[in-house]
Amino acid sequence: MSSGNNAWAEGQGRVFQASGDQHIIEQHYYGANWTGPDTVRRPSVGRAPVVLRDRSGEMDRLRVGIEPGVGNCVYVLHGLGGCGKTAVAYALFQDATGQAGRIGLWVNASDSASLRAGMLAVAADRGASDGELMGARSGLRPAADLVWHYLDHSDQPWLLVLDNADDPTILRDGGWLRTSPTGTVVVTTRQAAAHWWPGAELLQFGVLPREEAALVLHDLAPHAGSVEDAAAVADRLGRLPLALTLAGGFLAHQVINPWTLADYGHQLGGNAGLDPIELIDQGAVAVGGDSRHLLSRTWQLSLDALATQGLPEAGRLLRLLSCWANDPLPLSTLSGAELGPELPDSHVESALRGLLDHSLSELVSREIRCLRTHGVLLDSVARTTPADQREQLAATASRLLLAALPEVPDRGAQEPHVNLLAPHVIALLRRAINWAVSQPTMEAAAECAHRIATAVHRSGDYTSALALSSEAVELVAPRLGKENVSVIRLRQRVGRALFRLGRFEESEALHREVLEICERTLGAEEPDTLETCLKLSAPLVNLNREADALSLIRRAVEGRIRLFGAEHPLTVLARTSLLAQSINPEDIAADSALVTECYRQFGENHPLTLRVELDYAYALRRSGNPTGSLPHIRAAFAGHVQRFGLDYPITLNARSTLTAVLTALGRHAEAIEHAEALVEGRTRVLGPEHPWTLRAQELLHQNRRAQSGT
Structure with missing residues (x-):
């Protein structure tokens, strides 16, 4: 045969061409070609919980859906990823297939291929033929319609779990999520936006209560320590079920020199050089080990999904949030949170909405609107933040806090959002140190600490002010040095809080050390040096060293007059301190004009005016003129009560002076009334052992003795 052969084939057709005689044998083998999951009758989970802790309310609501x-x-x-949604679905699955007598069907819905294969396996389980399944797989018939046809016609009631459905578009676009009179569907997802789940009942899952979280650890590692030890570790882990499971699995599977829970908690602090997130992830072997069971990776799945949806800036915002703490953050703090082209101001709102929708953050109902992000998530994000982004993130976090904190807080109660920022300031300091940011950024973070410590102090909470300022000094001083102005100002705040708490000797020692540093590094006439002089005088007065105190006060007054002028508020503060220590009637008469100046310059209810009138009344009493003091102290006390309330520490000081004036005038009945209220107030605010509380008690006893004539 000399002519050519032309042929073609379509579909599964075949063409065989040959020249001459050929013997062709074609063999066809038909067998199983199944590419779906091995089973949909068993939950596909890493490690089932030993006992499902807490979640009783959620389980009660879900059990309604599997009733006959x-x-x-x-x-x-x-x-949030790792909060135990799958564990609850697993527990419900066991109830459904056990006592409820339902068929249980479990499908991995984390991606389109797994969902499709799993749902077709469900159809096969419910009676679909091989031909129908082949038609659905090849696209010759709608796959979702086939699955739901057989679910609707199931001869037994069922429970279908669609696990890890973090991308709802997969369910919606394929029509995979429907309802059926013969069964109940449970979806686990990180996607919180209600518009994805019309007609569904939504159940939000968060962290566990402290007692239940401790029991999760104790269930997994009962020999590692007591329930109290487990509770302490659970707090360090933020009571997140995944973190608890990983930690318990790690402790339970150690062979050589097993750790106790106390050992584990110590290591979580990073004190031995171990990265806490890496340490937690070591327990993943006990729970399956895939990326959903690794703290270092589980949240990246959500960020990857956000990037796919066109919101890559959500990851940038989450890195900014990682500069702060996991406590509620006032949403107003994020005003102006732009980070350049990666997160322009116009995209902050959409980025935040993305984090909320994917359960990476949550809104908290409080007096003011707040945002909360889990601490382990923040630590995990911070450790993977690229080094070249850290400086800008820390600088932006400092800038936003400085904008939210008052530069010069007033005395008295602060705005509600201010106290909420305290944990975020300390967290920022820690993050800035760990990230080794530049000195200007470190100083900006230290200024945040100074402002929050000042605000808390002026609210009257001296114990918290001492804790804040002391922790800030401990963090910042090794990095910036004791001679840095930011550290000097923080140490001044420590000294002030020590004084207000009655720890006069400690306050004196600290202020003397700070004064020496100021004089040596800043100069004798610098504002911070003069401020330290003035604050050192306060504990000296209470230690009965008034001559030394007066010398320091005069130095501060003269220096501030030269720097600022006689009527500057800082100068007035120094002048009124000098007035309070005056006992010479001529000096007091000369300084009486200060009260008039304050009324004219600041107004009668201004804190500085009230302070001056209080000090003037105090000086008149000390100089032996209680009669002249009485109208001024009554006015000062009434003004403090009106502006600050009865329990504010300076109001209590005013009541103390009023009590002393009434005592000096022999008006013991009224003095006793005020002394009793003073003892009660100072006991409540400062404690029963504070020196000023003891003085109030002695003043009360003095008046009672005088009234009884004994």
């Missing part, structure tokens, strides 16, 4: 005759129900379990 119940169908057409969809429950969506949503929350």
Whole structure:
């Protein structure tokens, strides 16, 4: 045969061409070609919980959906990755297939391929033929319609779990999520936005209560320590079920020199050079070990999904949030949170919405609107933040806090958002140190600490002010040095808080050391040096060393007059301190004009005016003129009560002076009334052992003795 052969084939057709005689044998083998999951009758989970802790309310609501005759129900379990949604679905699955007598069907819905294969396996389980399944797989018939046809016609009631459905578009676009009168559907997801789940009942999942979180650890590692030890570690882990499970699995599987829970908690602090997140992840072997069971990776799945959806800036915002703490953060703090082209101001709102929708953060209902992000998540994000982004993030976090904190807080109660920022300031200091940011950024963070410590101090909470300023000094001083102005100012705040708490000797010692540093590094006439002089005088007065105190006060007054002028508020503060220590009637008469100046310059209810009138009344009493003091102290006390309330520490000081004046005038009945209120107030505010509380008690006893004539 000399002519050519032309041929073609379509579809599965075949063409065989040959020249001459050929013997062709074609063999066809038909067999299983299944590419779906091995089973949909068993939950595909790493490690089932030993006992499902807490979640009793959620389980009660879900069990309604598996009661006899119940169908057409969809429950969506949503929350942060690792918060135990799958564990609850697993527990419900066991109840459904056990005592409820339902068929249980479990499908991995984390991606389109797994969902499709799993749902077709469900159809096969419910009776779909090989031909129908092949048609659905090849696209010759709608796959979702086939699955739901067989679910609707199931001869037994069922529970279908769609696990890890973090991308709802997969369910919606394929029509995979429906209802059926013969069964109930449970979806686990990180996607919290309600618009994805019309008609479904949404159940939000968060962290566990402290006692239940401790029991999770104790269930997994009962020999590692007591329940109290487990509770302490659970707090360090933020009571997140995944973190608890990983930690318990790690402790339970150690062979050589097993750790106790106390050992584990110590290591979580990073004190031995171990990265806490890496340490937690070591327990993943006990729970399956895939990326969903690694703290270092589980949240990246959500960020990857956000980037795919066109919101890469959500990851940038989360890195900014990682500069702060996991405590509630006032949403107003994020005003102006732009980070350049990666997070322009116009995209902050959409980035935040993305974090909320994917359960990476949550809104908290409080007096003011707040945002809260889990601490382990923040630490995990911070450790993977690229080094070249850290400086800008820390600088921006400092800038936002400085904008939210008052530069010069008033005395008295602060705005509600201010106290909420305290943990975020300390967290920022820690993050800035760990990230080794530049000195200007470190100083900006230290200024945040100074402002929050000042605000808390002026609210009257001296114990918290001492804790804040002391911790800030401990963090900042090794990095910036004791001679840095930011450290000097923080140490001044420590000294002030020590004084107010009655620890006069400690306050004196600290202020003397700070004064020596100021004189040596800043100069004798610098504002910070003069401020230290003035604050050192306060404990000296209470230690009965008034001559030394007066010398320091005069130095501060003269220096401030030269720097600022006689009527500057800082100068007035120094002048009124000098007035309070005056006992010479001529000096007091000369300084009486200061009261008039304050009324004219600041107004009668201004804190500085009230302070001057109080000190003037105090000086008149000490100089032996209680009659002249009485109208001024009554006015000062009434003004403090009106502006600050009865329990404010300076109001109590005013009541103390009023009591002393009444005592000096022999008006013991009224003096006793005020002395009793003074003892009660100072005991409540400062404690029963504070020197000023003891003085109030002695003043009360003095008046009672005088009234009884004994």
